[in-house]
Amino acid sequence: MxxxxxxxxxxxxxxxxxxxxxxxxxxxxxxxxxxxxxxxxxxxxxxxxxxxxxxxxxxxxxxxxxxxxxxxxxxxxxxxxxxxxxxxxxxxxxxxxxxxxxxxxxxxxxxxxxxxxxxxxxxxxxxxxxxxxxxxxxxxxxxxxxxxxxxxxxxxxxxxxxxxxxxxxxxxxxxxxxxxxxxxxxxxxxxxxxxxxxxxxxxxxxxxxxxxxxxxxxxxxxxxxxxxxxGGSDPFVVLKDADLDAAAAVAVKARMQNAGQSCIAAKRWIVESDIAEAFTSKVTGILQKMRQGDPFAEQTDIGPMARPDLAESLAGQMQQTMQQGAALLSGGQYEGCNFAPTLLTNVQPHMTAFEEETFGPLATLITAKNEQEAIQLANHPTFGLGAALWTRDIEKATRLATQIESGNVYINDMVHSDARLPFGGIxxxxxxxxxxxxxxxxxxxxxxxxxx
Incomplete structure (x- = not known):
């Protein structure tokens, strides 16, 4: 056998x-x-x-x-x-x-x-x-x-x-x-x-x-x-002076590529409250246009997860987080290995999808009062692999990058590995x-x- x-x-x-x-x-x-x-x-x-x-x-x-x-x-x-x-x-x-x-x-x-x-x-x-x-x-x-x-x-x-x-x-x-x-x-x-x-x-x-x-x-x-x-639960921090169109497009790609099955996926979208509504509208529009299906088909944007048990596990994390008070804004359906691109809002630090690594096409949106709170939320107590930070103020970004507890910080881009750059976590x-x-x-x- x-x-x-x-x-x-x-x-x-x-x-x-x-x-x-x-x-x-x-x-x-x-x-x-x-x-x-x-x-x-x-x-x-x-x-x-x-x-x-x-x-x-x-x-x-x-x-x-x-x-x-x-x-x-x-x-x-x-x-x-x-x-x-x-x-x-x-x-x-x-x-x-x-x-x-x-x-x-x-x-x-x-x-x-x-x-x-x-x-x-x-x-x-x-x-x-x-x-x-x-x-x-x-x-x-x-x-x-x-x-x-x-x-x-x-x-x-x-x-x-x-x-x-x-x-x-x-x-x-x-x-x-x-x-x-x-x-x-x-x-x-x-x-x-x-x-x-x-x-x-x-x-x-x-x-x-x-x-x-x-x-x-x-x-x-x-x-x-x-x-x-x-593992990682990488933050994707969007400050109120960011280019929202670019940030929204990259946020979706950074979370949903490879059906969300990446250690450095943008698992937690942390957005300043002043722009939260506009950002949410933009990412929701992109998510709802994603085409899921046959991974060999050219028009498919997102393929299946690797195994049915992984989809079941992700669904359990999603349902627990909703029971804890989060709201399902988009997606949530799954069958076998096919899990729809999903967005949960009103996610808080004590909730399952905030505290645990979610390995699949599930994004969480967390609202921060200001940039200081955004950095505090980004510094997950358990993980520290990568982080993305979005702002037009590069001087501010480089200062805040030193305060983020992770092995990699990418400013105005998604976290990715590159043979020319050292890669790893803390x-x-x-x-x-x-x-x-x-x-x-x-x-x-x-x-x-x-x-x-």
Whole structure:
């Protein structure tokens, strides 16, 4: 009997089944990965960059094939899936062109005749990745680590095993040696022996806060470096001097893209009271024009959620919040995985949809008396991943950005990840950074060399 199933969310059709790897097969993957890691460090960096550029070219050439795998397995619209694949390609090109500078030895002043740090790979890095961006989450880990000389071992979400295997094959086709990047098909409950293995030198997870707590405990138990990108309840703060048309359009996109299934989605719209009515009218008009349906259809704006249980869970959060006093202004209907774009108003800090992460197409509107209260509401006691701040006064925005408790603040734009910028959260949204030089260095040995 197969351990993992891939199910097309829109129709609930089973499209593939996969067997979990046995203990012997896992040991084989670790043996191969460790041997390849030893080889990668001896291969010139330019060769690794050439392989990564080939991977980027293949992603662009095969964009339709890879996007189709994504849409079939987790339900996002085909146009969103294509954009995801092309983002991976662009990031691979960026790193291939810039990683040499990130890995360059760095001289440091000391009482020595010469002192500097060098950046060296450490071994196999285990990546535990989610289904919501099944290519991008993987590539933003894999690209810098493979270029730096680490080997990658991917434990993907069980419902996107096809994506995991397709990515493994792509890196092989690009020229990376066998063992450089491997997918391991294993249940989460069986990860401890892998994390404990001496050949694994770090673990990175993108997922829920409870999953992060579990992995952090194991990483600490076995003294392994870990990076966690966890849940969020990102605020989207709109001050009264903002461009309301632009803010409303981006607010809807930032909440509803990927059917709202994003850690950095704009989950809480916090709006100054002077403009609340006008903003509400604008976003409601946009929401009601969104077309939901077949994710392969060009006219579809929003596809299904990834699984029926996720839609049920979101509906429960919505209903609890309404029982606590919030009002349903738009949407609220769902059937199977198809959940209509929904807006709740009159949401207060004690309510479920304010306090918890809502992973789906459910937006909440919170009114603030002034900008000071808006910032207080933005600073969620639990999460601190990203935040958006809208105002025409850039000097004020940069001042307020320092008061927002999050790993990222985007002024007059939606929060998004970019290979050129470090990305990550604080509080229960995680720790460590991905992307840019900061993310590249996370799983390297930053070695000090002192020459007397």
């Amino acid at each position: 197969a351990n993992f199933k891939s199910v097309y969310p829109y129709t609930q059709e089973t499209i593939a089944e996969y067997e979990a790897h046995t203990k012997a097969q896992i040991d084989g993957l670790l043996t191969k990965g460790h041997a390849t890691y030893r080889q990668l460090g001896q291969i010139p960096l330019q060769q690794r960059c050439d392989w990564m550029l080939k991977a980027a070219a293949l992603l662009k050439e095969q964009v339709n094939e890879h996007a189709t795998i994504i849409t079939r397995e987790m339900g996002k619209t085909l146009k969103e899936a294509k954009a995801e694949v092309l983002k991976c390609a662009a990031s691979a090109e960026y790193y291939a062109q810039n990683v040499a500078g990130m890995l360059q030895p760095k001289p440091l002043p000391s009482d020595a005749g010469n002192s500097y740090v060098i950046y060296q790979p450490k071994g196999i890095i285990l990546a535990i990745m989610p289904w919501n961006f099944p290519y991008w989450q993987v590539f933003r880990f894999a690209i810098p680590n493979l270029l730096a000389g680490n080997a990658g071992l991917l434990k993907h979400a069980s419902n996107v095993s096809g994506c995991a295997l397709a990515i493994e094959q792509l890196f092989l086709e690009a020229g990376f040696p066998e063992g450089a990047f491997q997918a391991v098909l294993v249940n989460s409950k069986d990860l401890e022996p892998i994390i404990a293995d001496d050949r694994v030198q770090g673990v990175t997870l993108t997922g829920s806060t409870p999953a992060g707590m579990s992995v952090a405990q194991l990483a600490g138990k076995y003294i392994k470096k870990s990076v966690l990108e966890l 509080k229960q949204s995680g720790y460590g950074r991905e992307l840019a030089a900061e993310g590249t260095h996370e799983f390297l040995n930053i070695k000090t060399v002192y020459v007397k």
